[in-house]
Amino acid sequence: MIKVGIVGGTGYTGVELLRILAVHPEVSVSCITSRSEAGMPVADMYPNLRGHYDLAFSEPDVKTLAACDLVFFATPHGVAMRMMPELMAAGARVVDLSADFRLKDLDVWASWYGMPHESPEWAEKAVYGLPEVVREEIRTAQLVANPGCYPTAVQLGFLPLLESGLVDPSRLIADAKSGASGAGRQGKIGMLHGEVGESFKAYGASGHRHLPEIRQGLSQACGSEVGVTFVPHLIPMIRGIEATLYAELRDPADFDRLQTLYEERFRDEPFVDVMPFGSHPETRSVRGANSCRMALHRQEQSNIVIVSSVIDNLVKGAAGQAVQNMNIMFALPETMGLEAPALLP
Amino acid sequence: MIKVGIVGGTGYTGVELLRILAVHPEVSVSCITSRSEAGMPVADMYPNLRGHYDLAFSEPDVKTLAACDLVFFATPHGVAMRMMPELMAAGARVVDLSADFRLKDLDVWASWYGMPHESPEWAEKAVYGLPEVVREEIRTAQLVANPGCYPTAVQLGFLPLLESGLVDPSRLIADAKSGASGAGRQGKIGMLHGEVGESFKAYGASGHRHLPEIRQGLSQACGSEVGVTFVPHLIPMIRGIEATLYAELRDPADFDRLQTLYEERFRDEPFVDVMPFGSHPETRSVRGANSCRMALHRQEQSNIVIVSSVIDNLVKGAAGQAVQNMNIMFALPETMGLEAPALLP
Amino acid sequence: MIKVGIVGGTGYTGVELLRILAVHPEVSVSCITSRSEAGMPVADMYPNLRGHYDLAFSEPDVKTLAACDLVFFATPHGVAMRMMPELMAAGARVVDLSADFRLKDLDVWASWYGMPHESPEWAEKAVYGLPEVVREEIRTAQLVANPGCYPTAVQLGFLPLLESGLVDPSRLIADAKSGASGAGRQGKIGMLHGEVGESFKAYGASGHRHLPEIRQGLSQACGSEVGVTFVPHLIPMIRGIEATLYAELRDPADFDRLQTLYEERFRDEPFVDVMPFGSHPETRSVRGANSCRMALHRQEQSNIVIVSSVIDNLVKGAAGQAVQNMNIMFALPETMGLEAPALLP
């Protein structure tokens, strides 16, 4: 049994980790921390966990965490980077669901997150944990930076096009939409049901923190700096991200081989599902599941490739991918604990 | 492995059975029928099942069904009763999720369902499968009538009060509310998103088919005919039922022992959770889970007992309870395949 | 033109007053106050008002307010009662949408609102502004206490039964449900979209502040103290209240005259619509409109009268009723500015 600790368990990614790990046959959660709720049983805050956990939230303590086989950070940015040097020195292995270790360029990190990075050493050593790209490095990583939700949906959808060099990398557009759980569980007026319900809008259209993460990943896939426009939107629902991606094919004749290209690229990936050409993936088809479904489209004789890619932002976009990374790090079957189909309807 | 057949798999209870059984370690689904969709792979209709089932819908055939260890009926009323005599004669065991075998008084059945009952013999032999009441009879039953969704939430909530004789059985009120999936998956204008969304209403307030089923169950618990008023309402959401129950305590002093009464009544029930006095169960705390959560309330010095009871109408109110019944019938651990926590948020 | 001031305009009842008054031909809004947002144009906070108002929020100032013909209070409880003596002395007329002046028994008020009442004089003089009950007193009132949202839906639905003495007043049950806007526009975690969406629950089931207000109104209608149980619920939608009311008819034979009783009681009421017997009013049929629709039901030969009553909590349950009261106070046609049909779908 892998002894797991969770830092910052009161948010939506925290409860989602607990939900998934509750049925993972090789994991036992031994501690879950929250400064503000220390002492409260997790099942009092999250009644869906009644009968599944006896655990209460506790004060974060490096020694207790270091005694775990694996620690998940489900904290706001800025927390993990401060605790990491001590935790790493103590030999802990970590999957960090926050944004602290996702960017390699720390000046870019500092400008988007509004503070200097406090753990440059581990920012360099951290493995950006998108298993479909760097599975081998994850196996032995001490620190895995779990990708952001939008970046997961956008990168997976663009990967085959960029790796193959078939599209113009300077003209990528990612129009992405997310349910409200992506904003976390904090008492912000803008996220009230009365504000979010029955409405739709873009946000962060002039620049969003996931833009540099997307650009870093796509540039790596492409081998050169990409030009990408990324506009997120807020959907009046709880879970799910859909990203519609647009890229310009250098040679329109290549349209004929795109479906095969995608199917082959993801043939052995247990959590990426390339649907038939012309399909429309629905976010509900991945609700609660660690899956990314995608499909390709073409309009008339256009040279624009359209990819629609969907994930559950809390699962393949956060806690599920974190558990997938844990499975890889501990040489367990990659799908262990992640087999259940999505909840539909 | 239990070889399972499903009759009528295109509706919401059909896909929910498939979702639950996909991770049941002792079940293999060998056929799923649909006259209208014969030949279509189930994963084409329900993309959440892609990668989980290779099965296609097939024409219903008694011989094939009789070769299964267990057959679930997820059909509209009127279908199961016609196939049952032949299927029973062939030795099949059945859990019927439809309304065909729930009522013992077939005149009442005929008047609410608008047709004569065609299988009186099996209507008599069928066991009304509310495990919390008749677990022992379910073990050996050949035909189990799976309870309706509202009747499950209402009966479980009232049971301790009626079995103990503490309340006036002539003055029971059940104000119940359900998500839209309860109406099934048919192209009715009244169930369009544009009609159901952002609105709330009562329906069937002058009489609903679940009223006689509720009355039958409560009368049995009480030992005499009860007087119950049942008003269902439609909630602009997909899954979930909440029933607020009102009963008049004969002796207000008994209020002090109600919480203990409930906790003891359901102490050994794996799927009934009595929350602390004064709690407010949320439907999302049971979304996707085979659980009924309930809590008791009292206002000032009133003698009115208030019980709030929640289930997922498609799980404890349909497919989950059906699998629970199957587990009992086949002497499996009752919780097998039903252990995952609810999907929250 | 009536010169109107609004105190506390940043909440949902504030913006709703502005929305309604924007097309009222006899009103000009001359000031709207908010301590926290002073200086901000109202259209910056509420973009639906762009092009309708040039006004900015200002610091509340008694002198400025006293110069208005009418002042609406759309404040949390406790604010209006402190400003009222000075404002009344200055000769202002006020419609208070908060709870400060709704209860006549100030001990009861103090125990539910957790503070002593600071303006007993005006609590006594205030007219409880349910026009269908006390229209004549409203005409000349200096201070009108605008009824709460739940109390409006519940009282209107019960009125004919209690005024006529046909039902047992000791056994009233009001099972009420409200959209999330009823909780106001404050950054509470429990009201996030991620918490409210796709879920349903009771709240305040052991006692809610609207209970004493409901009891006061019903007792007055009945001429003696009533026994009423009131359980509110939270619907995953924004606007709308539905209350299902249960009462026990003394003589079941009276069922035959109930529909006529209701129709005659409300014949001249412009904002109460008695639908045909057995109808199911939908909250969307009153969305944005100052209307209460209701319908009666009976189940089989039961002696329980069922009334389903719907309003928009922000309109007939708050701002619309306040404008209706203003129209009465200023001898305008009662429906002025309130004529538009509800927004459906």
Place this chain on the structure above:
Amino acid sequence: MIKVGIVGGTGYTGVELLRILAVHPEVSVSCITSRSEAGMPVADMYPNLRGHYDLAFSEPDVKTLAACDLVFFATPHGVAMRMMPELMAAGARVVDLSADFRLKDLDVWASWYGMPHESPEWAEKAVYGLPEVVREEIRTAQLVANPGCYPTAVQLGFLPLLESGLVDPSRLIADAKSGASGAGRQGKIGMLHGEVGESFKAYGASGHRHLPEIRQGLSQACGSEVGVTFVPHLIPMIRGIEATLYAELRDPADFDRLQTLYEERFRDEPFVDVMPFGSHPETRSVRGANSCRMALHRQEQSNIVIVSSVIDNLVKGAAGQAVQNMNIMFALPETMGLEAPALLP
């Protein structure tokens, strides 16, 4: 008073016309037709209209319709084109909300709508009624083809860029999202609440009927054939469209003058609101209102112009724009009957 007839009044655009016209001071609706519902009072189908209309649906009759000053068609495609020659010959004036007269190239029309066009003469004479483009021609038009919902949001958002020639017209992308009411009021399984709720998806991504309409309008604005990719999506809500538009500026230096360009282009337009640069228009800010709000964005030093444009698909995208066209045709103030602010929240 303008005597108005409505053909095909049972759908969402029909009831929306009735809602808007109920408070229009210069209109009296004299007939509303529906073959399937002839005889039924409109207020029985749409309870929000109780008290506003005594009218019942009637069989469509050319003579009766020709006696109206104006006839609105709110029918599926294929109906208006068959009745138009006779109606035009009788001298009627018409605003057709269907797709029948929107496209000038009838081969294109035939290929997208799957039938030959039966009224080429009137297809040529019809004025495509986007008032912001062809107001003068609308004044005297006998037949106005009311624009589609997506085309309204997309064209208005792109217009200044194309008219000014500042962007590359061969690389336009319109990623558009709509609430479910856009699909009309027909009993389709795919539009059930259980299917649409809590999910998001693209649809028609390989080609949608609004694509040729958008291309026609943009090409006209630009003076040459444009290359536009248009992907619609379904939002789990009822009303509202958001379109995020992407275009490539020929000269990035022009970014500085875009805001002024937009503000000047729409300065005198009562129903187009250019919000401050970097704003995020919400669909709820136009719910129920005949308004298009838009805002511009730029990401870092990119040469991609981003425009977010929102409308209510049933108002500025259908019935509201139709009434606006009627006002223009009858020399009434263009905003008459369309002044009320949007319903927010």
